[in-house]
Amino acid sequence: MxxxxxxxxxxxxxxxxxxxxxxxxxxxxxxxxxxxxxxxxxxxxxxxxxxxxxxxxxxxxxxxxxxxxxxxxxxxxxxxxxxxxxxxxxxxxxxxxxxxxxxxxxxxxxxxxxxxxxxxxxxxxxxxxxxxxxxxxxxxxxxxxxxxxxxxxxxxxxxxxxxxxxxxxxxxxxxxxxxxxxxxxxxxxxADEKKFPLRENYKPEGDKIKILFHGTIAERFGLQNVIKTLMQNKYRSRYTLKIIGEGDYSDSLKEFIAVNNAGDVVDFENRFYSVDKLSVIIGGFDVGLVSYILSSGTQHMLPLKMMEYISVGLPVLTIRNSPIGYYFTEEDCFYYDPEKPETLNHWFNAFIEDKDLLDHGRNHVLTIRNRFLxxxxxxxxxxxxxxxxxxx
Known part of the structure; x- marks a missing residue:
């Protein structure tokens, strides 16, 4: 007993x-x-x-x-x-x-x-x-x-x-x-489905697609590369990239955003939220971003943020490393190659040009969600x- x-x-x-x-x-x-x-x-x-x-x-x-x-x-x-x-x-x-x-x-x-x-x-x-x-x-x-x-x-x-x-x-x-x-x-x-409940009514609204990255702010996540690619995209004015978190790279990221005049597209909130508040915030976005610079350290990272996005029901824009490739197929996510900016640029174009793409991504997330709770x-x-x- x-x-x-x-x-x-x-x-x-x-x-x-x-x-x-x-x-x-x-x-x-x-x-x-x-x-x-x-x-x-x-x-x-x-x-x-x-x-x-x-x-x-x-x-x-x-x-x-x-x-x-x-x-x-x-x-x-x-x-x-x-x-x-x-x-x-x-x-x-x-x-x-x-x-x-x-x-x-x-x-x-x-x-x-x-x-x-x-x-x-x-x-x-x-x-x-x-x-x-x-x-x-x-x-x-x-x-x-x-x-x-x-x-x-x-x-x-x-x-x-x-x-x-x-x-x-x-x-x-x-x-x-x-x-x-x-x-x-x-x-x-x-992710804990009780703390990150499914967002019932998913529908990208308004003129802009809202992308979220949250968590530790470190150079290994390659946010500078994502921002650079987004700022060069012809549809950049149709996007908002929200970054929430703290970390060693915070000051460098702020400087990068300022130097590249990205403040009208990128909103960096340099803080952490409690888990309860974070789940509400995630529900207000259209796409979850999971970015990395591939290295010996990041090759084996399975970020919790990805599971939180899926638990809430967000489509995920991500790179492929060993664990992400182990758990998720080509159909489960919007994959890009961090060493080929054009593959990320492709999705920035596609999300705007194909009005149904994110809805299809959301519907597929619903079919796999229960496996990752x-x-x-x-x-x-x-x-x-x-x-x-x-x-x-």
Whole structure:
């Protein structure tokens, strides 16, 4: 029988209210009757402790580092780790399961003392650190890459279970990096249909087509290339591109928009919204944009924004990488090649010239939507943690 009083801790170097994956997982366990303590970063205005939909969120008194220094990234990660480690060492018997979200992988060691007293540890690998940092800092596969690969393997070996966000991540990255296949469970990064409900009345209205990109603002997303192509398109006055998010590339993106006189077409709102507000915003657009510059880091990213667009019922304009190609066929999305601007320009023309194209795209999204909803993964996740609680 399940011990419904078993307490679970979750840890992530993130701002809880704006991170949909960690919210889904925490609320899934609350719905199954478990008390959840979530240890996260603190934004301005956040209380030290608050309850959000049944999740007790503990905001540690530090903010997310935004910048281009890998050393400062690591120092910020280490500070967060040691703050959590101290808290967990005070009452090491408090939690039956500690679920740690990367990055970084070595955050799993916040559970060092609780594991001695019987706690089970879960490492949730959202992004593979070696390939992500290799791509971000363009340093190749030197000693820093090998060090990150070593800490990934060490962290995975210390965990009782490893979960990750999609099948190609497991098969092509984590297993190839030396993590045992049987230790890894895929809990796919699908959107919560309760938080991102279907927009019932989809119909592009007015003279302009409204495109949305939301999430982290980083150079790897290639927004500068999308904007450049859109500004060169003959129908640019018929489009509005809305960008919502924060990140290391925000200032550069603002400058790019200004230098290219793109302000009449591109609206950049440099902020994050809570998940509840974001779902309403998405429903007001005609097309969801999922852009990348293909690299070793982005080749294996399955962006949650894509699943949120599909959950709401938006057609998606996207590139093809390994996981996107794994889950979606040529008919499921409007694909373009990020290395061939003319393929993106083709869709900017087609959306205007073929009045029914977006409606057809929307209707097709409705036929595939049910395959990509969180409810499909929720039971798998609850079962995984319950088996750990019951030593199965």
């Amino acid at each position: 399940n011990d419904r009083k078993a307490s679970i801790a979750m840890v992530a170097y993130t701002n809880y209210a704006t991170d949909p994956r960690v919210i889904r997982e925490a609320e899934a366990m609350v719905s199954a009757g478990y008390p959840i303590d979530f240890y996260a970063l603190k934004r301005e205005g956040d209380p030290k402790v608050e309850s959000i939909n049944g999740v007790r969120v503990i905001h540690l008194n530090m903010k997310r580092y935004r910048g281009n220094s890998n050393v400062r990234y690591m120092l910020s990660y280490l500070e967060f780790l040691f703050r959590c480690l101290i808290l967990f060492s005070v009452r090491p018997r408090r939690y039956k399961v500690i679920h740690v979200n990367n990055m970084p992988d070595f955050m799993i060691f916040v559970g060092f003392f609780p594991k001695i007293f019987g706690a089970k540890l879960v490492l949730d690998i959202h992004d593979p650190m070696p390939t992500t940092f290799e791509s971000k800092f363009e340093e190749g596969k030197g000693w820093k890459y090998r060090l990150l690969l070593w800490q990934e393997r060490l962290s995975a070996s210390f965990a009782n279970k490893v979960i990750t966000v999609h099948q190609p991540m497991k098969d092509e990255i984590l297993v190839a990096h030396g993590i045992p296949e049987q230790k890894i469970t895929v809990i796919a990064n699908f 969180w409810n499909n993964e929720k039971r798998k996740y609850i079962t995984l943690l319950e088996n750990l609680i019951n030593n199965e």
